[in-house]
Amino acid sequence: MQTEPEHSAAQQATPDHSAVVKFCEVTGSALAIIYAVAIASNTGRELLGFTLLLISASLFAAWAVIDRRWAFLLLQGFYIASAVLGLIRWA
Numbered sequence: 001m002q003t004e005p006e007h008s009a010a011q012q013a014t015p016d017h018s019a020v021v022k023f024c025e026v027t028g029s030a031l032a033i034i035y036a037v038a039i040a041s042n043t044g045r046e047l048l049g050f051t052l053l054l055i056s057a058s059l060f061a062a063w064a065v066i067d068r069r070w071a072f073l074l075l076q077g078f079y080i081a082s083a084v085l086g087l088i089r090w091a
Contacts, residue, residue, distance in 0.1 A: 021063055028059035039086075050086035057083060 031052045038049035057079035064073035 017066065021066055024059040024063035024066075028056045028063065031056035031059070046090040047087065050083045050090060053086065054080060054083035 035049045035052035035056060038045040038052065057076045061073055061076035061080065064070070064076055
């Protein structure tokens with residue numbers, strides 16, 4: 001009896017899955033760019049920057065869970081902790 005080959009998560013992606021992943025990827029990336037500029041500009045926008053970092057890392061963490069990328073999820077956990085620390089520090 002012949003079985004069908006296993007497919008990767010990307011090959012099994014449904015349109016809904018792909019849309020959620022694309023949203024997390026694009027929005028998370030855009031927010032990451034904005035938070036980096038907000039923090040690096042040294043213009044008093046640190047709270048905004050760390051808030052955007054928290055949102056961006058949360059979106060990337062969701063993407064990591066969906067695609068079962070555990071090392072990437074661990075990295076996002078670090079970024080989330082950094083964002084919380086930054087929010088506490090600058091509040």
